[in-house]
Structures are given as structure tokens and as C-alpha cells.
Amino acid sequence: LAKTTQPISMDSYEGQEVNITCSHNNIATNDYITWYQQFPSQGPRFIIQGYKTKVTNEVASLFIPADRKSSTLSLPRVSLSDTAVYYCPLGAGNTGKLIFGQGTTLQVKP
């Protein structure tokens, strides 16, 4: 499993759509892509997972191009409560291992 690379920080305003990109050039065939949200003094919380193409759930969308070397988390209409650190660790399905990178600190302003 390889570490992923993300922008260190991003700013947005309430009501905007936010797209956070993640680079994983060395992703292996068996790796899957996950995104987690972490608030201060809490453990990370799962947001979404995907292997290829697009995945959507009730809180976010995940876009993965055909080469799988990057992924984009899309948060529609963010609010102040979305201010957090977002991680995109790669995971190995047969072990449950996750390898985290630095994460992106998203600051949502009123």
C-alpha cells in the first residue's frame, strides 16, 4: 500500500461545493480508495469508498478516473460543520490495512 498525497489545506464558504483531490500514483490492482473525516479529538469517520468510476452516497460523491491514479471527493453545499480534516487512505481488502497520508484541512467560512 502506498501513501497518498493531498493538498494540505483548503478554504470554502457555506453553501459551496467542495472538491478535494487525492493522488495515489502507485495504487495496486487490489487496493481500494476510501475517504475519512476527522474532527479534533475524535477518531476518523468513514465517508465513502470506491474502486473505479463514480460512487455517490447521501453525504458525498467520489470520482475515480480509469487509471485510478487519483480520486476526488465532492462535498455538495458544505456547512460550517464540515470543517474537519479529510483523509484518503488506500486500503487492502484482504487485510483491512489502511495507510494514511497527511490529510486536507478544510475550513468552511460563513
Place this chain on the structure above:
Amino acid sequence: NAGVTQTPKFQVLKTGQSMTLQCAQDMNHEYMSWYRQDPGMGLRLIHYSVGAGITDQGEVPNGYNVSRSTTEDFPLRLLSAAPSQTSVYFCASSYGGTGGRYEQYFGPGTRLTVT
């Protein structure tokens, strides 16, 4: 379900002391893992387990031991605490590989300070 529970929430140790961080889950998950998170950093994998009796090393295993005698429990032992082990420790669990559900459930963390 309580989910993933960790005890203690806070701990202060002196250099050279040993202790065990407890982790338990009540979701019948096969996989469990331990991570540490230093200030301003991402999480780093210490040890993980794919089932009772099976453990393996992660990115930063030195100074830590684990065992998994039951599906529910996955304790982390610090053998001889060092200041470099000051960190927040998170335990996580997840379903096994079948079914395509890979999300991990994290506990609330243990804040450890070694003086």
C-alpha cells in the same frame, strides 16, 4: 452496539514503564487495527489483525506488541515506554474482505503522554 471502545482515555507514563491499551468491539468484525497519531499528522498503522490468533506488523511496530485471543479484543502493549511514544492511539475494526464493505470503525482514542 457500543461500537469500538478504548480504555483508558488518558494515561501518563514515566519512561521505561509498561502498560496495555485496551480495545474492544461488539460488531463481530474480523479485522482490527491500531494506529497512532502525532500532533498535526496523519495516522500511522502500528499492528493489525485479520482474525483471532493472527496479527501482523504495520508501518511503525517497534516498541509495541499485540495479541488477539478473541474476535472482540485487541490489546496493544507498550513494552518500555519512551517519550517518542507520546501520541494519540486509535483502535479500529472492520468487516472481513467478503461483501466489499471496507469501512473501518474507529474508537475514541487514548491520549498517552510519556515523561
